[in-house]
Amino acid sequence: MLLVPGDPLRPRRPDEHFAPEAQAAREAGWVVAVVDHDALERGDGAERAVASVPSGGTAIYRGWMLGSGRYARLTHVLAQRGVTVRTTAEQYRRAHELPEWYPALAGVTPRSAWTTSADRADFDQARLTLGAGPAVVRDHVKSMKHYWDEAAFIADLGDRDAAWKVASRLRQLRDDDFVGGFVLREFESFTSAEVRTWWVDGRCVLIGPHPDTPHDQPPGELDLGWLRPLIGELDLPFVTADLALRADGVWRLVEVGDGQVSDRPITIEPAAIIAALVGGSG
Structure with a gap:
């Protein structure tokens, strides 16, 4: 159903x-x-x-x-x-919130630190954990990347007041939707549009563009051998993993999400999602 x-x-x-x-x-x-x-x-x-x-x-x-x-x-x-x-509440949270999925995937995604509150003292502790340099801030489930300069990108974590200004703006924009606490992610320079991969029971069943860039099709051949065992380790029934090509030519994991609430780009036929769910569970 x-x-x-x-x-x-x-x-x-x-x-x-x-x-x-x-x-x-x-x-x-x-x-x-x-x-x-x-x-x-x-x-x-x-x-x-x-x-x-x-x-x-x-x-x-x-x-x-x-x-x-x-x-x-x-x-x-x-x-x-x-x-x-099909996806239990515990499984949903493990896919939906970054602190839950990050430990299994830390080696293939930007280095991260997080808080469990919106307090400045906790934010500063996370900031010091990462050290100086550029970073991206979000909460446990979502960034405000469409407000990049004011509520997502931190030019230097060493500038404590400037970093807090960006984090505070994120908190303001997320308002009642703010979840868990702040997440700071070390900035990595990506040279490609994001690719959204869909996984059922640890098997990649569909590869396509990200909904934000639906007409930027992924490469014809995308080797996911590096990611497959790590997604399998999560032991989740239906997830998405968003990937991007770093400036040094290495594919990196940008985000994991529960597949039930991951948007479908307009360039993927709706029947493809249904077929992937059926095929992946077989």
């Missing part, structure tokens, strides 16, 4: 953004059900959010990003209806 967010104005229909995947799933013989994303986000309407989901079976969610706590609540109320979500 595929679960997708309902349209806010027509709640029995899939949200327009996910309707193509819902249609592809139906054509592939899946049951499709809608959930009320807004009710999930409010935190007090999870039971109402899944009211139209049929009882029993196994489900995969394809929808808007949920905080780990909200996702855990979703899995709980679905379980009360006899529905097992």
